[in-house]
Amino acid sequence: MIKPLKIILSMVASLVFLVMILVGAAAFLIDPNSFKPEITAAVKNKINRNLVIEGDIKLAFFPVIGVTTGKITLSNATGFEHQAFATLEESQINIALLPLLSEKIEVSGIVLKGLVLNLTKNQQGVNNWDDLVKPNTSSIVSNVTPAAAPQQLTTTNSALGAFAIGALTLVDAQINWKNAHTGKNTLIKNLNLTTDKVIFDQPVAVDLAFVSARANTQMTETVKLTTSFTINKQLNTVALSHSNLQVTTAGESVPNKSLTAQLTIIDAAASLPSQSFKVTGLQLKSGDLTLDGVLSGNYLNENAVFxxxxxxxxxxPVKLMKDFAIKVPVMRDATALNKLAMSFDASATKESLxxxxxxxxxxxxxxxxxTSINNFAAxxxxxxxxxxxxxxxxxLPPVEKTKKPITSPTIALTAGVSNIPIETLKKLNATGDLTIASLKVNDLNLQDVHFHLAAKDGLVTTAQTIKKFYQGEYAGNLSMDVxxxxxxxxxxxxxxxxxVEPLLQDFRGKATITGTLDAAAQLQGRGNTAAELKASLNGYLKFxxxxxxxxxxxxxxxIDKGKSLLKGTEPAVEDNSNEQTPFFAISGAAAIQNGLIFNNDLLIKTAKVQATGNGTANLVNEQLNYKLTVNLRKEKATATEPERFRAMPVVVNVGGTFSNPTYNLDVSALITEKTKERVETVIETLKTDENKAKVEKALDNLKPEDKEKLKTLAPKLGKLFKKLF
Incomplete structure (x- = not known):
């Protein structure tokens, strides 16, 4: 901050002293205009620039010595375009008379109208004002020997300290900034500045306003600043108090075509000798967003620390997004994102936060x-x-519970990670921990959640635990190599x-199984999308x-239907209000190949039966293809004898999907040579016209899917029905 101020003040001082030369000459001459050649020659000799005074020089002598000039032009530096470095349409400077008797110069007021500065940086990074702010430029106001030049503006600073400016006014100034080094150009126009008496080491009230526009953009920034400004004679210590900066950005690409931000600072100070700065009472406000802070720093150079x-x-946040013309995402809760507040202690360098x-x-x-970030480049x-x-x-976006695929926390996390672009994951360098006392996600209520992330050089690993997971625990880890x-x-x-029951009830709105679950899985897969990963999964699981x-x-x-069929009796009327099968245990292990689960050792134990099963489950389309073989328990196990089962099992085919399974009795499995005689006996009892009519009516009333099943049984039942009809 100090360096730009030093440059600007030095340039302004140079312009002021150019006019001071005019005043010094005019104070003792009858016609100051006759000395224009001497004045321009002096400027040429001191700074190697051409000064052109186009208008007349007018004088006043009491109570102040005043000089008014017309248009003044100062040429550009050597090696830059022929466009003038500075032009001034009109100036007025008043110098108090009495302080001159004490060899002091006190400027009671300066008014510069129509000032235009053309500032340029060439492709080599050289500025067209460098020659004006080098140490030897102080010779314009003092006879300095070459040996004294390296004192870095010591003479200039001494001269500046010998005078005071009563007030400084810039009217309708303009700065054209062309950076050939970066190709970015900026125009500052309508620049107006007023100050009260400018004295070193004393507060100076400043009122500044201008409009800024960058080339090739349709945006403008209107800036207004009021502050109290204090700077020492050495130009290396600056203080601001009660500063108020307002910036209004306007343009077609700006949200709502206009956006205003306001910065207020109670006190700010910066010192080059101590290499420190401090800001108190800082407040930044834009719309409903208000930021307050206190800042300090050391080493005001490339090693700065804040x-x-x-x-x-x-x-x-919702209102802020609307103010900034940002589309608000559709969320399940319309009241979400309506409150956000934040506070933190920050430390920063140019490479870290x-x-x-x-x-x-x-x-x-x-x-x-x-949280912290090191090395902003990577x-x-x-x-x-x-x-x-x-x-x-x-x-999250609204979703129907019944359409949500059943998944585990780690697989859900995998789906989320897979949505991140691969290039982003390759560059990700992050390590951290997140703990959540109570978390609701996917309608699941989780407590005591811990998540650890480690990602570097294209390898992303996570470890997650849920200590209270529906009265149990969950632990998982994920590794993704990109x-x-x-x-x-x-x-x-x-x-x-x-x-399981409350878990499924929360997740899907409907439970298809109850009980306590213990399970483990190890899976591997590859792919660029969640679907590809699921289809390529290999591994094993047990439950x-x-x-x-x-x-x-x-x-x-x-089972009762099967018994009735064999006995030839009508099955009991079903009570569908409580369709369920209680069990002591269901266990099994499965191998997974390319997203298809193969299980051959399913075991179900209930009070009356023991069932074994085998089949497949497809993770891609969630289709089930399973066969249960149910053995009726004949005698319970004793201390000396194992439990015994009836000779004829009942076979149940399981189909459908994970969320909507179907169960069907395999009637054909019941028709064995042993049961054939019993069925034939049943049929003999049905050989009456009345019973035949009942059977025909029953066949007509069969559902299409039952008729299809009946067709599959035809080879075994054909002869039996021939006997009946």
């Missing part, structure tokens, strides 16, 4: 912790965050003593359900 405390008052004591209030959630991120309660579902063309995935998961029931499936009813 510290501060920042707080952001509560505001509505560290936030400590971070507190975030997001709607009803409280998040605390710390960011290395660390974080340690803790939240009390977080409802993620509030911020260093090659196709990402490689590895998943390990474990569920312990989880109550154990205990003391529960299968909802919507009444195994006893199916």
């Amino acid at each position: 510290q501060g405390a920042v707080s952001i008052a509560p505001f509505s 560290n936030l400590q004591n971070l507190v975030i209030n997001l709607d009803d959630a409280l998040i605390k912790g710390s 960011p290395a991120i660390t974080f340690n965050l803790a939240a009390d309660a977080l409802d993620v579902d509030r911020y 260093r090659n063309a196709q990402p490689v995935l590895a998943i390990n998961e474990k569920l312990s003593h989880v109550q 154990l359900y205990k003391d529960g029931a299968i909802i919507g499936f009444n195994l006893q009813n199916i």
